[in-house]
Amino acid sequence: MTDTVEAVPQTLLTAQKNDSSFPNIWQELKWRGLVHVSTDEAELEALLAGDPITYYCGFDPTAPSLHLGNLVQLLLLRRLQLAGHKPLGLVGGSTGLIGDPRPTAERTLNTKDTVAEWVGYLRAQVQRFLSFEGENAARMVNNLDWTAPLSAIDFLRDVGKHFRVGTMLRKDAVASRLSSDEGISYTEFSYQILQGMDYLELYRDYGCVLQTGGSDQWGNLTSGTELIRKVEGKTVHALGTPLITNADGTKFGKSEGNAIWLDAAMCSPYAFYQFWLNASDADVIDRLKIFTFLTRAEIEDLEVAVAERPFAREAQRRLAFEVTAVVHGVEATEKVIAASAALFGNGDLGVLDEGTLEAATAELTTAAITPAQLGIVDLLVATGLSESKSAARRTVGEGGAYVNNVKVTDPDTVVDSELALHGRYFLVRRGKKNLATAVLTD
Numbered sequence: 001m002t003d004t005v006e007a008v009p010q011t012l013l014t015a016q017k018n019d020s021s022f023p024n025i026w027q028e029l030k031w032r033g034l035v036h037v038s039t040d041e042a043e044l045e046a047l048l049a050g051d052p053i054t055y056y057c058g059f060d061p062t063a064p065s066l067h068l069g070n071l072v073q074l075l076l077l078r079r080l081q082l083a084g085h086k087p088l089g090l091v092g093g094s095t096g097l098i099g100d101p102r103p104t105a106e107r108t109l110n111t112k113d114t115v116a117e118w119v120g121y122l123r124a125q126v127q128r129f130l131s132f133e134g135e136n137a138a139r140m141v142n143n144l145d146w147t148a149p150l151s152a153i154d155f156l157r158d159v160g161k162h163f164r165v166g167t168m169l170r171k172d173a174v175a176s177r178l179s180s181d182e183g184i185s186y187t188e189f190s191y192q193i194l195q196g197m198d199y200l201e202l203y204r205d206y207g208c209v210l211q212t213g214g215s216d217q218w219g220n221l222t223s224g225t226e227l228i229r230k231v232e233g234k235t236v237h238a239l240g241t242p243l244i245t246n247a248d249g250t251k252f253g254k255s256e257g258n259a260i261w262l263d264a265a266m267c268s269p270y271a272f273y274q275f276w277l278n279a280s281d282a283d284v285i286d287r288l289k290i291f292t293f294l295t296r297a298e299i300e301d302l303e304v305a306v307a308e309r310p311f312a313r314e315a316q317r318r319l320a321f322e323v324t325a326v327v328h329g330v331e332a333t334e335k336v337i338a339a340s341a342a343l344f345g346n347g348d349l350g351v352l353d354e355g356t357l358e359a360a361t362a363e364l365t366t367a368a369i370t371p372a373q374l375g376i377v378d379l380l381v382a383t384g385l386s387e388s389k390s391a392a393r394r395t396v397g398e399g400g401a402y403v404n405n406v407k408v409t410d411p412d413t414v415v416d417s418e419l420a421l422h423g424r425y426f427l428v429r430r431g432k433k434n435l436a437t438a439v440l441t442d
Contacts, residue, residue, distance in 0.1 A: 018082045019295045024049040025083035029239075031296065032289040034076060036215040036242040039225060044237050047209070048083065052136055055080055055210035056088035056202055058143070058195065059126060061096035061118030062107065065263035066125050069214060071327070072241050072290060074129040076212055077138075079293075086136045088202060089126040093119045093144030095195060100220060101173040101188040104180055119144075125262055129326075139206070146201045147194065159197050162230045163223070168192060171219030192223040199224025203236060215240035244290070247282035262327055268359035269328040273336040276320035277313075281306050284315045292322040336360075343427065343435060345405045354422045361427065365436040369426075373438075374415045376401055376408045383428045383436035395430055402429040 022028040026045040029035055038044055047053060057073045059066060066074070077087045096115045099107035110118075123140055130138035168174060171192060177184035202208035213221050221238035228236050260275050261267040267275075279287050284306060288299045302315040324333040339360040341347035352360070367382045377392040380401060386392035393411040395401050401408045403415050404427050417440060420426055426438040 017293065018079060021296050025080065029076075029079070033286060034072075034241050034290060035239065037218055037240040039222075039237040039239075043235075044210075044239070047237065048080070048085070052084045052086055053210060054086045054088060054202075054206045054208045055212065056090050056141075056199075056208050057212045058090040058092055058095070058198060059122050060092040060099060061115050061122050062099045062110070063259075063261075064118050064121050065261045065266050066122060067262060068260040069244055071262060071323075072214070072244060073212060074126065075291065075293075075326075076239075076241060078129050080212075081130060081136060081138065084136055086206075087130055087138045088206060088208060089123075089130060089138060089140045090198060090202070091119050091123045091126065091140065091142055092198075093142040094147035095143055095191065095198070098187055098191050098194070100191050100195075100217070101177055101184060103173065103176045105182045106185055106188060121263070141202070143194070143198045143201070147197070159193060159200075159227070162227055163193055163196070167226075168223075171223075173216070173219055192220045195220040196223035196227040199236070200227050200231060203228050203232065203234070209236045210239065211237075212239045212241065215242055247280060264328060264332075268355075268362070269324060269332045270336045270339060270356060270359035271362070272328065273320045273324045273333065273340075276323050277316050279316050279319060281310050281315075284319055288315060288319050288322075292319065292326075294318070294322065342405065344432065345402065345429070349404050349421055349427060352421075357421060357425060361425075361435075361437045367436065367438050368441050369438045370441060371417055374417060374440075376403065376413045376415065377411055379403065379415065379426065379428050379438055380430065383438055385428060385430040385434055385436050400431045403427070405429070 018025060019028050022031065024045065026035075026041075026048045035041075055077075057077055059070060059073070077089065081087050093115065096119065097109070097112065099109075119142065123142075127138075127140065132138050168189065169178065174184060174189060174192075177188075199208070199211055211221055211224055218238070218240045221240060225236050225238050228234055260272065264272075276287070276291075285299065285303050288294055288302060292299075294302075302318060305312065305314040321333055321337070324336060335352070335356050338347050339352050339356050342349045342352060343360055349357070365384050367384070369379065369382050373379065373382055376396055377386075377389050380386035380392035380395060381389055386395055392401075396408055396411040396413075399407065399409060404419060404421060408415075415426065420440050424440040426440070428436050428438055
């Protein structure tokens, strides 16, 4: 795999930097709540405050896209790079063939072709968050490069002999599976050995001395630090970030069925933006610290706004803009904001491209209509905004009916089919907030 990639978006390179109000990057990470567990804190702080180090984070292709939890690591990689350190982005072409043990059940193994395809998708996503230029240019690596040539005998002799079964059994992910009805296969049991070997290879090839990951991966992270200690007699480090949960403790992720994907085809920029916009007052400041590059002063100002003017939702709007712009770009974010405004009559629906319009109306009630149903009364009834024709007539007479944000005041109005957005969409509204979509069919 090569290290030549397209230049990272300038919004990520120049508009975002580490906060100079902190004495060093470690203290900033602590303030942002990014340190849940780590090896020796004092050593890590000194290490990160000194000469540039090489560090890495791994991403397994167990899906065709990264998600919100991975975004924590992507932004952490970038924060450390902005502090002068050298990132390695690892995509697990071999570990993705196995998958780290889930708490409750075995993973379904994907085919080699599928995993190889997903490696390409994830590699492209990781690259967007890093700079591949300058003295601390990032590099991309694939653990299949050093795993595939290794025979089973060599693996057992050279790597497996350094792991103790008792220690492996005590790892949280393994222990939880052993106590479940499903149990754990030898395949998934061996995952931590493979991840430990990754760290050893990167230590040997690049001098890598820090691995980051989610705190639920702590057992896998420390398998690498222990392997390097045993084989090389050297001390290296690991940093586990907190899992992202709501204030009520609910998690986000593939296993919970509510993953927020970074791929626009799996989670549209509109839906992505709305997720952040809907952050609760209890969560929004923590989200700003972890997922944006806003300074401490800016975030503290927004914290005051939450306390004094919660109805204005200033913090939520800033959060949604910042994170969506980083993941999908400023232009896409501006389209999303325009779509949100236009849905409720504060913008021009006609300027929205079809994809943005579809995403913005995806959760609305949608009714298929024929040209014979373009009367305003029929539209209100067909979309369920009015329960009967007489109720629809009252709505129109009271000035509460809109089609594509244009008020309709005559109950006998027949909407011109030429006014359909992109040739087939009508946004029908009753009052200020009751919306539905009518889609014109032949």
